[in-house]
Amino acid sequence: MFLKLLFRNAFRHKLRTFLTICGICVAILAFGLLRTVISAWYAGVDSASATRLITRNSISLVFPLPISYKEKIRNIDGVKTVSAASWFGAYYIDEKNFFANFAVESKSYLDLYPEFMIPPDQKSSLLKERKGCAVGEKLAKRFGWKLGDAVILKGTIFPGNWEFIIKAIYKGSNKNIDESQFFFHWEYLNETMKKHVPRRADQVGFYMIGIRSPDIAATTAQEIDKMFKNSYAETMTETEKAFQMSFISLSQTILNVIELVTIIVIVIIMAVVANTMAMSVRERMSEYAVFKTLGFGGLHLAVLILGESLLITSLGCIMGIILTFPAADAFLGAVGDYFPIFNVSGDTIYLDIIASIIVGIVAAVFPIRQAVSVPIASGLGRIG
Numbered sequence: 027m028f029l030k031l032l033f034r035n036a037f038r039h040k041l042r043t044f045l046t047i048c049g050i051c052v053a054i055l056a057f058g059l060l061r062t063v064i065s066a067w068y069a070g071v072d073s074a075s076a077t078r079l080i081t082r083n084s085i086s087l088v089f090p091l092p093i094s095y096k097e098k099i100r101n102i103d104g105v106k107t108v109s110a111a112s113w114f115g116a117y118y119i120d121e122k123n124f125f126a127n128f129a130v131e132s133k134s135y136l137d138l139y140p141e142f143m144i145p146p147d148q149k150s151s152l153l154k155e156r157k158g159c160a161v162g163e164k165l166a167k168r169f170g171w172k173l174g175d176a177v178i179l180k181g182t183i184f185p186g187n188w189e190f191i192i193k194a195i196y197k198g199s200n201k202n203i204d205e206s207q208f209f210f211h212w213e214y215l216n217e218t219m220k221k222h223v224p225r226r227a228d229q230v231g232f233y234m235i236g237i238r239s240p241d242i243a244a245t246t247a248q249e250i251d252k253m254f255k256n257s258y259a260e261t262m263t264e265t266e267k268a269f270q271m272s273f274i275s276l277s278q279t280i281l282n283v284i285e286l287v288t289i290i291v292i293v294i295i296m297a298v299v300a301n302t303m304a305m306s307v308r309e310r311m312s313e314y315a316v317f318k319t320l321g322f323g324g325l326h327l328a329v330l331i332l333g334e335s336l337l338i339t340s341l342g343c344i345m346g347i348i349l350t351f352p353a354a355d356a357f358l359g360a361v362g363d364y365f366p367i368f369n370v371s372g373d374t375i376y377l378d379i380i381a382s383i384i385v386g387i388v389a390a391v392f393p394i395r396q397a398v399s400v401p402i403a404s405g406l407g408r409i410g
Contacts, residue, residue: 032330032333036334038306043302043338046298046302047338050295050346051342051346053342053346054343055350057292058370059354062374063368066369074266074270077237077240078237079235079265081099081233081261082233083232083260087232089259091231092228093216093228098253103249104246105235106236107138108233110230111129112128112212112215112229112230114129115181117182118169125168125207126206127208127209128207128210132212135234136149137236143198143199148173148195151194155193156214157190157191158192161192161208165208166192172192173195201367201369202367243265247265251263300389300390303393307393307397308396314400328394332387332390335386335389339385340382342382343378343381347378
């Protein structure tokens with residue numbers, strides 16, 4: 027009987043309720059998409075391993091490190107694997123076709139990153155081919171690349187036309203792994219540098235280091251940096267997560283603005299629902315007075331009004347959540363090049379639900395106070 031009463035009250039003015047639900051739906055949809063954008067920004071941080079360290083030049087990432095550092099780092103206690111890499115910074119055909127591309131020591135790199143899943147035959151073919159490269163499945167679909175295709179990238183940091191042969195297409199072990207990267211043999215880059223620009227040979231952009239346990243990350247990082255202190259290329263070693271966060275911090279202001287917008291969206295829809303509930307309670311004030319004469323207390327009225335508010339916000343929330351997934355797919359299709367990972371996470375759905383509950387509760391506070399505090403005589407005086 028209580029639920030029946032809730033539905034009848036909620037849909038007494040069908041158009042007003044429908045428009046309110048649509049407003050909540052749009053707000054939850056916007057809130058969910060904005061939270062997904064923030065999650066996409068932090069995707070690299072979330073997928074970072076606690077057993078990987080990154081060593082780079084202490085001045086800036088643009089300054090290289092000698093390849094001779096590799097063996098010295100490998101001899102430090104607690105270090106399992108060391109791999110060198112350089113940011114290549116090339117593009118395909120046109121500058122707008124930009125994507126992450128690296129020169130890496132392929133064997134050790136793939137050992138350090140088992141989340142890049144490559145079939146054994148493709149991996150073997152990649153390691154044998156000097157000009158071989160591996161591309162993510164998403165990147166391959168973007169340009170229509172297939173195994174065996176010859177690809178020419180135009181270098182920026184390393185000028186010239188660079189020819190590669192696609193020998194492997196990797197998949198991520200989970201949906202949070204970036205499948206839009208391109209990597210090839212660092213040895214190919216280094217050999218070319220020795221021929222044409224010898225002063226740039228035998229240098230790497232950074233080292234990726236696998237350690238035995240996350241517990242020794244801090245001490246291992248300190249030992250590495252201590253080893254190269256006062257050298258002509260001092261190092262800065264940090265966890266992979268901290269390394270990723272250093273890039274995100276460059277756009278922290280944008281993230282703060284997006285988070286502020288999500289709060290504003292919720293506040294606006296809170297005001298809309300509160301207005302709807304206030305109008306409904308004001309119209310039914312005489313009915314609440316009759317309830318009081320029949321012995322219903324303030325608690326009963328509060329539950330009735332709160333239930334109606336939560337029912338309306340819940341329906342809008344459900345519609346908003348359902349529409350978030352196709353909207354996210356459409357958003358990804360439009361700006362997928364800038365957000366390699368764009369998935370609606372479970373946390374986003376939970377935040378949607380929590381936000382709708384908060385809106386429903388807060389929007390009902392004033393109408394409840396109004397209905398509970400009105401005297402019976404005053405409420406009955408509105409009849410007719």
